Amino acid sequence: MEDCLLLDAGSGGRASQRLISQCFFRHFANPLLERMDDAALLTDIHGPLAMSTDSYTVTPLIFPGGSIGSLAVHGTVNDVAMLGARPRYLSCAFILEEGLSLETLERITADMAAAAREAGVHIVTGDTKVVPRGACDKIFINTTGIGEVFANPVPSGHSARPGDAVLVSGAMGDHGLTVMGSREGLSFLTDVASDSAPLNHMIEDILQSAEEVHVLRDPTRGGLATTLNEIAEQSQVGILLEETAIPVHEAVRNGCSFLGLDPLYLANEGKCICIVPEDKAEAALEAMRRSPYGKEATRVGTVTEGKAQVSLQTRIGGRRLLGMLEGAQLPRIC
Amino acid sequence: MQLEQAFQDPQLCRSLLDRLNRALDGRSMRFMEVCGTHTVAIFQSGLRSLLPDTVAHLSGPGCPVCVTHDAEVAAFLDLAGRDNVIIATFGDLLRVPGPGGRSLKHAQAQGARVEIVYSPLDALTLAANNPGDIVVFLGIGFETTAPTVAATLLTARQRKLENFCVLSLHKLVPPALRTLLDDSQCAVEAFLLPGHVSTILGLEPYGFLAKDYHVPGVVGGFQPADILLALCMMAEQIRDNAPAVVNAYPRAVGDAGNPRARALLEQFFMPADALWRGIGSIPQSGLTLRPEYEDMNAMVRLDLTLPDVPPLPGCRCGDVLKGRMAPPDCPLFGKKCTPATPVGPCMVSTEGSCAAYFKYSER
Ligand code: SF4
Numbered sequence: 237m238e239d240c241l242l243l244d245a246g247s248g249g250r251a252s253q254r255l256i257s258q259c260f261f262r263h264f265a266n267p268l269l270e271r272m273d274d275a276a277l278l279t280d281i282h283g284p285l286a287m288s289t290d291s292y293t294v295t296p297l298i299f300p301g302g303s304i305g306s307l308a309v310h311g312t313v314n315d316v317a318m319l320g321a322r323p324r325y326l327s328c329a330f331i332l333e334e335g336l337s338l339e340t341l342e343r344i345t346a347d348m349a350a351a352a353r354e355a356g357v358h359i360v361t362g363d364t365k366v367v368p369r370g371a372c373d374k375i376f377i378n379t380t381g382i383g384e385v386f387a388n389p390v391p392s393g394h395s396a397r398p399g400d401a402v403l404v405s406g407a408m409g410d411h412g413l414t415v416m417g418s419r420e421g422l423s424f425l426t427d428v429a430s431d432s433a434p435l436n437h438m439i440e441d442i443l444q445s446a447e448e449v450h451v452l453r454d455p456t457r458g459g460l461a462t463t464l465n466e467i468a469e470q471s472q473v474g475i476l477l478e479e480t481a482i483p484v485h486e487a488v489r490n491g492c493s494f495l496g497l498d499p500l501y502l503a504n505e506g507k508c509i510c511i512v513p514e515d516k517a518e519a520a521l522e523a524m525r526r527s528p529y530g531k532e533a534t535r536v537g538t539v540t541e542g543k544a545q546v547s548l549q550t551r552i553g554g555r556r557l558l559g560m561l562e563g564a565q566l567p568r569i570c
Numbered sequence: 571m572q573l574e575q576a577f578q579d580p581q582l583c584r585s586l587l588d589r590l591n592r593a594l595d596g597r598s599m600r601f602m603e604v605c606g607t608h609t610v611a612i613f614q615s616g617l618r619s620l621l622p623d624t625v626a627h628l629s630g631p632g633c634p635v636c637v638t639h640d641a642e643v644a645a646f647l648d649l650a651g652r653d654n655v656i657i658a659t660f661g662d663l664l665r666v667p668g669p670g671g672r673s674l675k676h677a678q679a680q681g682a683r684v685e686i687v688y689s690p691l692d693a694l695t696l697a698a699n700n701p702g703d704i705v706v707f708l709g710i711g712f713e714t715t716a717p718t719v720a721a722t723l724l725t726a727r728q729r730k731l732e733n734f735c736v737l738s739l740h741k742l743v744p745p746a747l748r749t750l751l752d753d754s755q756c757a758v759e760a761f762l763l764p765g766h767v768s769t770i771l772g773l774e775p776y777g778f779l780a781k782d783y784h785v786p787g788v789v790g791g792f793q794p795a796d797i798l799l800a801l802c803m804m805a806e807q808i809r810d811n812a813p814a815v816v817n818a819y820p821r822a823v824g825d826a827g828n829p830r831a832r833a834l835l836e837q838f839f840m841p842a843d844a845l846w847r848g849i850g851s852i853p854q855s856g857l858t859l860r861p862e863y864e865d866m867n868a869m870v871r872l873d874l875t876l877p878d879v880p881p882l883p884g885c886r887c888g889d890v891l892k893g894r895m896a897p898p899d900c901p902l903f904g905k906k907c908t909p910a911t912p913v914g915p916c917m918v919s920t921e922g923s924c925a926a927y928f929k930y931s932e933r
Contacts, residue, residue: 420688493574496920543932543933545932545933547932548616549616550614550615550616551578551580551615551616551794552578552579552580552583552615552616552617552620552794553580553583553584553616553620554615554616554617554618554619554620555616555619555932556613556614556616556618556619556930556931556932557929557930557931557932557933559928559929559930562909562910563665563909
């Protein structure tokens, strides 16, 4: 094989075959994929089903704690899981830029395969396009996931009720700051790593232990603050957070204060928000803490009556609005 | 960092609040925080919800983006449209609306080359990597940021980078305060002076506040306890009828400021009249490059003029910056003017007072 990707690999001919078999099939190996039919035939999956799709573009492609490959699996697996579903199958489409190093592609593919194994899902169908240099940023990945819903009732952003406890499964902002730091080459951010992780096993445990879960969401883009605002709107409730209760790693807090960023608006890729009736809060927290990805789980606030907005009880005991993010957070050094 | 956290201690804040209440003893106080970072800190920490009702806080002309005049925005938007020009800027300017609501973001979408930098020195790297283009750094900011820009000019000289220049729209704080106080409608009783600017200036340039206008001025830090301490000192000075300019932020600000930074400033810049949004021209309140550095002065090198731009219809930024009006009292606030559809820069800047009110006030 060459050491960088040529346009030929997207031709549909032998070069494509080579790329697919030497890279994708080798890593994603499973009987359904290897049938190479136009679609994957899924016979052992039972409804109701949850389905989610997402496209992944990130610079740099490989960052501390993960890569675009692991992210593309974790992101979609988690989205499916948040509906109280057991993710089973993934599709995966690559848009690759001519000239991409094959070593990088290989590493990303291996990451995807490892992430899928850990989550217990199979990548059963896919697509590859190669576009001329400059037509995309090295590599874009789309994944679609499908899973069997087992939760009853199904958790939803519309189901938060006044009096519910608001829980998070760990510290906020690790992923967002890591990616921003590696993109901008901010060498002082040495102690941060992405939290990208598959949460489906933890979610299954939460749902079984707490029995009744009103809302499950992963605070990805826009972070905790934006996601909670969406929930407040959907459920038409207020949410009151306790600033001192929200876990943020020291290195993230320092990096953010230096860059003028707010960790509550930074993306997370391995955390979930869980809103449960007060009397289920302990059971849900215990379930989270049993998972390697939920060790720092904690209660951060309460759902309240009143206007659909998120308020923050600050460190010094004051109160203020925690609004939705408008546009992107830009780091500032001045 | 740990030290900073000590200044967020709830008990310390509580005792300072008690001290403030004692000093006020039921009377009211109208103070102005000059600096946008203070405005944001007051909201973000939740301090505003804890201050006694009798304390009115006005946000002054201390957000560098907010005081940038429409004509200045029009000028850099004009530059952004030119061939072979790369604009280098801090991120906060991207969404500032100019005439017709157009911003650098729009210019960028239409093909202008606008690069966000994190330090003016990054702009030199841009210049070195693009020898066929001219890189213009948008020099916006007060006495705090201007010395770094001067240092960058020095480095550009040393590296013999000929395709780098600065559009200097820098502003100076003390002349603006004098203009506010000269206004007969000015209702400010005390100034919370900007901690960052004061690290450069020291106390002396503010002496006129107490001397000529009998108004207290306290340099304050940005943690809740810093701000509360400064408020206590202001209230006590008002109570005792003993206005003075004092430093309540000694861990960062020396009374004499930073003479080296000032010398660097003086080497490259000299004071000039400047346009302030909503206020108009203030004599000797800006910084322009000295004639010997004309080749690095974007105004001269790229033959720029500040166009005559009519003020934005309905925008009351001027009244807000002068402390005559609280942002929510602007008829456009939260209606036509929101962070998503800003009419004035006070609504987009991270340090803007309208943005702070919109972002942090519970509704
Ligand atoms: S609310 Fe908007 S229009 Fe009104 S003063 Fe503020 S920025 Fe200007």
